[in-house]
Amino acid sequence: VSVPAGFQFAIDRGGTFTDVFARCPDGRVRVLKLLSEDPAYGDAPTEGIRRVLEEELGVPLPRDEPLSAAGIAGIRMGTTVATNALLQRRGERHALLVTRGFRHLLHIGTQARPHIFDLVVSVPPVLYEEVIEVDERLIPHQPGCRLPGAKTLPLLEGSTGGSLRVLRPLELSALRQELEGVLARGIRSLAVLLLHSYAWPGHEEQVGVLARELGFTHVSLSSVVAPMARAVPRGFTTCADAFLTPAVRRYLQSFREGFRDHLRDVPVLFMRSDGGLTPMSRFTGAAAILSGPAGGVVGYATTAFRHANGRPVIGFDMGGTSTDVSRYAGNYEHVFEATTAGVTIQAPQLDINTVAAGGGSRLFFRSGLYVVGPESAGAHPGPACYRKGGPLTVTDANLVLGRLLPEFFPRIFGPGEDQPLCREAAVQAFQELAATIHAFAGDSGDRQPLSVEEVAMGFVRVANEAMCRPIRALTQARGHDAAQHVLACFGGAGGQHACAIARTLGMSEVFIHKYSGVLSAYGLALAEVVHEAQTPCALPYAAAAFPRLDAQLAALERECRDALWTQGFAGEQIRTEAFLHLRYEGTDCALMCSAKGHPPTPQSCHTGDFLAAFTERYRTEFGFTLPGRQVLVDDVRVRGTASSGENPETPLTPSGKPPPVETVTRCYFEEGYLETPVFRLERLSCDHTIPGPAIIIDQHSTIVVEPGCTATVTRFGDISIAVGSGTPHPMTPQLDPDPLGLCRNTPAPPWTPLQPPRTPWDHAGLPGTPLDPSGPPQTPLSPLWDPPWDPPGPPGPTVVVPVPPQLHHLGEDLREGDVILSNHPCAGGSHLPDLTVITPVFWPGVPAPVFFVASRGHHADVGGCTPGSMPPHSRTLREEGAVFISFKLVKEGVFQEEGANAEVAVREMLRGFAARWGTETEAEDFMDDGTPIRLRVQVDPHEGSAVFDFSGTGPEVFGNCNAPRAVTLSALIYCLRCMVGEDIPLNQ
Secondary structure (H helix, E strand, O other), X not given: OOOOOOEXXXXXXXXXXXXXXXXXXXXXXXXXXXXXXXXXXXXXHHHHHHHHHHHHHOOOOOOOOOEOOOOEEEEEEEEOHHHHHHHHOOOOOEEEEEEOOOOOHHHHOOOOOOOOOOOOOOOOOOOOOEEEEEOOEEEEOXXXXXXXXXXXXXXXXXXXXXXXXXXXXXXXXXXXXXXXXXXXXXXXXXXXXXXXXXOOOHHHHHHHHHHHHHOOOEEEEHHHHOOOOOHHHHHHHHHHHXXXXXXXXXXXXHHHOOEOOOOOOOOEEEEOOOOOEEEHHHOOOOXXXXXXXXXXXXXXXXXXXXXXXXXXXXXXXXXXXXXXXXEEOOOEOEEOOEEEOOEEEOOOEEOOEEEOOOOOEEEEEEOOEEEEEEEEOOOOOOOHHHOOOOOOEHHHHHHHOOOOOHHHOOOOEOOOOOEOOOHHHHHHHHHHHHHHHHHHHHOOOOOOOOOHHHHHHHHHHHHHHHHHHHHHHHOHHHOOOHHHOEEEEEOOOHHHOHHHHHHHHOOOEEEEOOOHHHHHHHHHHHOOEEEEEEEEEEEEOOHHHHHHHHHHHHHHXXXXXXXXXXXXXXXXXEEEEEEEEEEEOOOOOOEEEEOOOOOOOOOOOOOOOHHHHHHHHHHXXXXXXXXXXOEEEEEEXXXXXEOOOOOOXXXXXXXXXXXXXXXXXXXXXXXXXXXXXXXEHHHOOOOOEEEOOEEEXXXXXXXXXXXXXXXXXXXXXXXXXXXXXXXXXXXXXXXXXXXXXXXXXXXXXXXXXXXXXXXXXXXXXOOOOOOOEEOOEEOOOOOEOOOOOOOOOOOOOOOOOOHHHHHHHHOOOOOOOOEEEEOOHHHOOOOOOEEEEEEEEOOOOOOOOOEEEEEEEEOOOOOOOOOOOOOOOOOOHHHHOOOOOOEEEEEOOEEOOOOOXXXXXXXXXXXXXXXXXXXXXXXXXXXXXXXXXXEEEEEEOOOOEEEEEOOOOOOOOOOOOOOOHHHHHHHHHHHHHHHHOOOOOOOO
């Protein structure tokens, strides 16, 4: 059979589905979606290619025979193979080789506690199977080093611009025997982590040569995999590479074996976590963690940003179990350290925030609150409407509200997988839940029973608010106005929620691409080939260092251009962009900055004014800068890109006719049931405008146009929705679990345990690394809301009563832009290293603050008479360090460098406690100095209340073993919250 040349395939192999976007030789597009795992075929991407070729050529292509690559011009793929292997811990057995004395470095990790209230702390298992310690040690050269004999140690010139001393040379003879023993036990992969190897990789390189000579099939050197400072994340990344890369390469080999000539003459490119394509030979495990969702980011960044005419875009990818959000404002936003499945990866990755709220997220009524997720119904049994006895989910809520239409879904549900969606099953489950809610409200207030639709609508609101949290983390938490963004929606479930989420965030436009159901695959077709080069640095950003920095940037640019040139790209196709990883001296918060938009000056590098870029970004993210502070360069990086993607889209021809209505249904909105016309996307043309309410059915998704919104078909066949203000949800004085559930999600922090913070508090070291801050918003009367971030342990889950002392102390001397620092026990402090930062929030036209935001973090040292500022024999606060009752840390924006309903859940827990253990208990313990602590707890099983009686406890002592009232109250709240065992807001 004569095969026409020019078939281009872009394939996104996800965990559940594999999406195929194929461009045929004549320019036609074929889109295909199939299961990633199916007993009928061995590999989903190969099967997708086979189906397209079979249908286009008109001849059968047997599954049991390798395919011919004739006619295939290129294959691009994103895959979750590495992510799944990491989640399931199904990677390669490997050993970790580390500097002697640091055997347990990665086991200790950062000591982060993502869930501070868990009574049992579960530590993710390490990836490596064995540890080998090797005799070697380098130390940074410091002129004032007091180590005996330091000046006589061999001196090495590091790649960072600094020098190192060889404290202990590498001992290879003993290492050889240990490596041979590891090989004898069947381990063929090795991760090498030696201290300071990022600055001088010589020892690691020697170990790598020896390991390969002995027969290790894969060796990951930390100086190659992650050439950046900080041994713990560098070690995690190196172990991840040793664990995942062999598994990734096995998959790549099996994919190639599905073709007769192993794709020898076909360019095969894979998507990396940073949003760039790379040849199959350079695709590694550490760079593949976000290979799947990265394609979607490229897809909306290319299409929606062009449509938005330069306005920044928020990507909203809502799937079955979770929702991914990201931001694009002309450049891809990367993070250089992220945690997946308990493993920290130190490599460029697209900044994608994930929240456990999707179409399959389960719905609960707990402690008087509507709760969505994080549990998911999964594919089996699936939502209640799948006819397999599944639980209530967000999908069921949308079905009950009329936003999903069973007649437009395939009949693949039920035990025989031959029935439609069952609305009756969802309605019955919601009726039972509505009865439960009414029974609860009967004890708390006088109100009419909620209808099934009202309950379902309440859960949709809570789900929407939960999905707004990561969007706020990417916008408001970093100094950007969410309302100035366009919401680019894709994924199977996103179109049902896009208008509501845009309204909540104040956005005026939603953009939905015509290939939104397979946008990750389409993004692969649009993506650029990328080569990155990076080297560590330890230089100040100053005139004396500019020649060296310029030379490093030029060398890295040549490396990128040469690498892309060898892949067949011409010079005019290649672009490069330079970055410096900058931070203020004395801090640990580095920002990767490009000089784009900041031309060079006589006081900058030849590449551009990186200092201006750093200052601008620092002020945007943190609200202040540190003028006069030296700026340091941690890393030098160049990103090279080459364009060879999908051809421009073809505009549609206007039809000149009104949009054809498929049917009219009744859909429930804030206004109640409304007559809602239904349209098919493929029957719409570029002159069609559809006012809401309306439903637009796509091949792989459903788009809900809410009342007050207007959908327009663009000239390329995409959907642009102008979002109106809408009808607000009415608030009543009666107890309403719906707004309480909204409040549970609304006062979210600017980051979550899944997305570590970027904060200027890294001066202290402790809050940023083990996630050790705490503190909720407070009104002047200081009721507390739940801080979903990590407090420093008892008494840290709440900042108890720090605000009233500030009001008393400062009076009217509070201005917008002020930030107050306090740590004195009389002002709500615990011990002096726990610093409380209080920010008054003002409302236009109101002279006094309307509420305060308080955050507390543990500082390593506040200048006490012993390191750590916790001297064991102190008698006065002065001996423990600096004391602040009310110090303006920021004054009018200038840095001065010189909950709603926790009561219900607690009462329920106390009733259960009384039923099991009785209504009264007491215990006695002792402070370190022998002072007794006596506690008698009396529980009222009827009210669910308790009295905590400390009578008999020793008096205040002249020393430092005292517990201020704030500490005592915080300890009680912390213990109660741990015993409740639910994710609830806190109040005082």
